[in-house]
Amino acid sequence: MALARTASLRGTCLRLQVGCVIAVNGDVRATGYNGSIPGDVHCIDVGCDMSNGSCVRCVHAEINAICRAARSGVNLIGGIAYVTHEPCRACAYALACTEVKAIYFEKLRESNTRQVSEDRERVQAAMETSGITLSTLPSLT
Numbered sequence: 503m504a505l506a507r508t509a510s511l512r513g514t515c516l517r518l519q520v521g522c523v524i525a526v527n528g529d530v531r532a533t534g535y536n537g538s539i540p541g542d543v544h545c546i547d548v549g550c551d552m553s554n555g556s557c558v559r560c561v562h563a564e565i566n567a568i569c570r571a572a573r574s575g576v577n578l579i580g581g582i583a584y585v586t587h588e589p590c591r592a593c594a595y596a597l598a599c600t601e602v603k604a605i606y607f608e609k610l611r612e613s614n615t616r617q618v619s620e621d622r623e624r625v626q627a628a629m630e631t632s633g634i635t636l637s638t639l640p641s642l643t
């Protein structure tokens with residue numbers, strides 16, 4: 503998780519810096535942070551691109567970690583994902599599709615809209631059905 507926190511420092515969104523590390527049998531296979539697609543401008547340079555209260559420019563840290571693994575032909579089956587923040591539904595499902603066996607996160611999402619709590623319930627139910635552990639991991643500080 504400390505490594506996920508370090509990865510988050512590279513996040514280029516002004517709203518939140520998120521980091522993700524995916525390890526298989528204790529070996530780090532992929533890291534990611536939230537940022538723009540290659541070649542695009544960054545929020546830290548031009549400000550966030552807001553829509554409905556969220557910045558829509560950044561690719562989430564979990565997706566960036568998965569894409570990095572894909573670019574280098576690394577599989578994540580049986581791995582453990584460590585994320586600094588609670589994954590959104592799209593990221594949790596994408597991680598599940600890589601066949602990681604567990605997702606640990608440090609901080610709950612701050613916004614507690616109905617959408618967030620409905621998403622959380624859906625994700626928890628889907629992970630339980632799929633046999634994937636989804637749990638908070640307290641800071642090891």
Ligand SMILES: [Zn+2]
Pocket residue numbers: 514515516517545549550551557558559560
């Ligand atoms: Zn942003």
Ligand SMILES: [Zn+2]
Pocket residue numbers: 562563564589590591592593594
């Ligand atoms: Zn996400």
